[in-house]
Amino acid sequence: MSSTADPSTPATQVASLPQRTNVKRRAAKEPLLDRIIELLLFLAGVSSVAITLGIAGTLVFESLAFFREVSLVQFFTDHLWTPLFADPHFGIMPLVSGTLVTTGVALLIALPLGTIIAIYLSEFAPAGLREGIKPLLELLSAVPTVVYGYFALQLVSPLVQKIVPGTPAFNMLSAGIVMGIMIVPYVSSLSEDALRAVPMLLREGAYALGANRLITAVKVVYPAAISGIASAYILGISRAIGETMIVAIAAGTQPNLTLDPREGAATITAFIVQASLGDNPHDSIGYKSIFAAGLVLFLITLSINIFGHWLRKRFREAY
Amino acid sequence: MNAERTAITHADPASTPKVSPRVVGPFKAEVRDVNFYYGQFHALKNVSMPFVDKRVTALIGPSGCGKTTLLRCFNRMHDLYPGNRYEGEIILHPDQINIISPKVEPLEMRMRIGMVFQKPNPFSKSIFENVAFGLRLQGETNRRVLADKVEAALKSAAIWDETKDRLQKGARDLSGGQQQRLCIARAIATEPEILLFDEPTSALDPIATSRIEDLIDSLRGRFTILIVTHNLQQAGRIADYTALMYKGELVEMDKTVAMFEKPSFKLTEDYLTGRFG
Numbered sequence: 139m140s141s142t143a144d145p146s147t148p149a150t151q152v153a154s155l156p157q158r159t160n161v162k163r164r165a166a167k168e169p170l171l172d173r174i175i176e177l178l179l180f181l182a183g184v185s186s187v188a189i190t191l192g193i194a195g196t197l198v199f200e201s202l203a204f205f206r207e208v209s210l211v212q213f214f215t216d217h218l219w220t221p222l223f224a225d226p227h228f229g230i231m232p233l234v235s236g237t238l239v240t241t242g243v244a245l246l247i248a249l250p251l252g253t254i255i256a257i258y259l260s261e262f263a264p265a266g267l268r269e270g271i272k273p274l275l276e277l278l279s280a281v282p283t284v285v286y287g288y289f290a291l292q293l294v295s296p297l298v299q300k301i302v303p304g305t306p307a308f309n310m311l312s313a314g315i316v317m318g319i320m321i322v323p324y325v326s327s328l329s330e331d332a333l334r335a336v337p338m339l340l341r342e343g344a345y346a347l348g349a350n351r352l353i354t355a356v357k358v359v360y361p362a363a364i365s366g367i368a369s370a371y372i373l374g375i376s377r378a379i380g381e382t383m384i385v386a387i388a389a390g391t392q393p394n395l396t397l398d399p400r401e402g403a404a405t406i407t408a409f410i411v412q413a414s415l416g417d418n419p420h421d422s423i424g425y426k427s428i429f430a431a432g433l434v435l436f437l438i439t440l441s442i443n444i445f446g447h448w449l450r451k452r453f454r455e456a457y
Numbered sequence: 458m459n460a461e462r463t464a465i466t467h468a469d470p471a472s473t474p475k476v477s478p479r480v481v482g483p484f485k486a487e488v489r490d491v492n493f494y495y496g497q498f499h500a501l502k503n504v505s506m507p508f509v510d511k512r513v514t515a516l517i518g519p520s521g522c523g524k525t526t527l528l529r530c531f532n533r534m535h536d537l538y539p540g541n542r543y544e545g546e547i548i549l550h551p552d553q554i555n556i557i558s559p560k561v562e563p564l565e566m567r568m569r570i571g572m573v574f575q576k577p578n579p580f581s582k583s584i585f586e587n588v589a590f591g592l593r594l595q596g597e598t599n600r601r602v603l604a605d606k607v608e609a610a611l612k613s614a615a616i617w618d619e620t621k622d623r624l625q626k627g628a629r630d631l632s633g634g635q636q637q638r639l640c641i642a643r644a645i646a647t648e649p650e651i652l653l654f655d656e657p658t659s660a661l662d663p664i665a666t667s668r669i670e671d672l673i674d675s676l677r678g679r680f681t682i683l684i685v686t687h688n689l690q691q692a693g694r695i696a697d698y699t700a701l702m703y704k705g706e707l708v709e710m711d712k713t714v715a716m717f718e719k720p721s722f723k724l725t726e727d728y729l730t731g732r733f734g
Contacts, residue, residue, distance in 0.1 A: 343580065345534070346644075
């Protein structure tokens with residue numbers, strides 16, 4: 139809210155001040171201070187919106203330059219993504235498939251594991267154990283993603299190669315598995331909060347019918363918390379799609395249109411890193427392709443967030 | 458309060474039984490010398506009273522008197538929380554099981570004894586699945602049987618007409634009064650031997666309250682009903698028998714009409730006339 143637009147702001151008080159000369163100085167200062175603080179708060183609020191709009195605007199603007207040279211049909215149907223080559227191809231699908239496969243593998247790990255951990259911590263673990271485990275789990279999300287990337291390449295990938303012979307060292311499976319481990323605390327922590335917010339009265343209703351703890355947790359408490367748990371899942375998905383370091387290190391940098399997680403493939407994020415590191419002139423098509431890829435990434439996460447928002451509203455429970 | 462407890466003028470507490478001779482069997486359950494402890498707190502003190510088969514018994518008394526504590530002994534709800542301890546016996550007839558014995562499985566007792574809570578607590582499921590929940594827990598999988606029993610329970614709970622066209626819709630979209638009747642349907646779907654009501658109308662408006670009271674009235678003769686209530690008029694309207702508790706002890710139990718017209722103890726009269734509580 140802008141201070142000048144509000145009729146009840148200190149402006150009216152300032153006008154009546156001259157009669158009270160002895161308190162004039164202090165009283166006059168406070169409304170002014172109020173107004174300054176209000177302005178600062180307003181600017182802080184506006185800045186986040188402005189920055190978001192700025193980023194989106196830049197993405198769209200630079201992408202428009204890209205799409206003046208590359209048709210949308212080619213962008214979505216070409217099976218190759220080689221914008222930096224002498225013979226450039228601009229099909230985004232190989233990058234999208236890489237992103238979707240690594241994200242899919244990560245979610246196959248993170249959603250079940252995170253949910254089980256959340257249910258255990260909320261419904262089964264004694265309070266002492268819960269207070270001990272939760273910070274440890276959250277430590278997982280404090281590990282730098284570079285470390286996860288090397289962990290995926292040096293430890294998980296050789297293991298995967300032993301179990302699935304013929305897998306290359308750079309593969310989406312290892313990257314996805316490690317990314318899944320990284321996301322577990324995001325999913326479990328928020329899900330647990332949602333489960334614990336379910337009132338005891340609901341649990342007692344299930345117990346009173348003869349349900350045991352597992353049935354109560356899975357069939358009564360989990361559905362009641364589904365809105366909050368959906369938020370946790372959405373956060374996990376967004377995190378996986380946007381993750382860069384792990385996939386750039388462990389999944390390879392070769393765009394590859396495949397849904398087979400055993401193969402290596404670049405994701406949208408991995409391409410952006412790779413292209414940003416090379417020196418592309420600012421007006422080159424390679425430079426502009428970064429923004430086109432970024433816009434696609436932005437639209438994917440935006441639509442997932444909008445879907446999550448709809449899901450939360452649709453299933454919100456009031457107690 | 459202590460003065461009132463000792464200054465009983467209506468009857469000699471030593472020679473007058475707390476449970477009136479008008480309370481006669483057949484009994485569905487008998488509480489015998491039950492003591493209950495929340496950790497160190499002695500919440501029920503040597504409580505003994507019978508509950509007449511297929512009749513409505515109201516438990517009344519001021520807040521903290523132990524009436525809800527006693528009610529929750531019947532389906533072993535206290536077992537859910539650590540530090541609680543039972544002593545004595547609650548005998549369930551006709552099989553003579555002591556409900557609060559450590560040897561008795563709480564889950565089995567909860568399947569045999571239904572409960573309706575202070576606030577409606579339908580699950581985040583469809584109306585149908587709410588009522589079918591207890592049946593499924595008891596192993597019923599036949600869809601025909603489930604459908605029939607759910608329909609019968611909803612009819613008994615006087616909510617069939619409002620729900621028959623929306624059985625697959627979410628139960629939480631119903632109004633508060635409808636939700637509470639749904640919870641009653643959920644509790645009676647498994648034909649429990651005893652139905653416990655813990656102040657079932659305290660969160661409802663007067664119209665919804667009177668519908669619940671009519672419903673409880675209609676269940677008389679089918680179920681043995683225990684109802685905890687803060688509302689003396691409610692006890693007067695729906696209970697065949699009334700027990701007054703105070704500070705963890707049973708003060709007096711009698712036929713409701715007899716007790717409301719001529720209480721045997723001064724403490725009962727003081728409570729009924731609003732002098733405390």
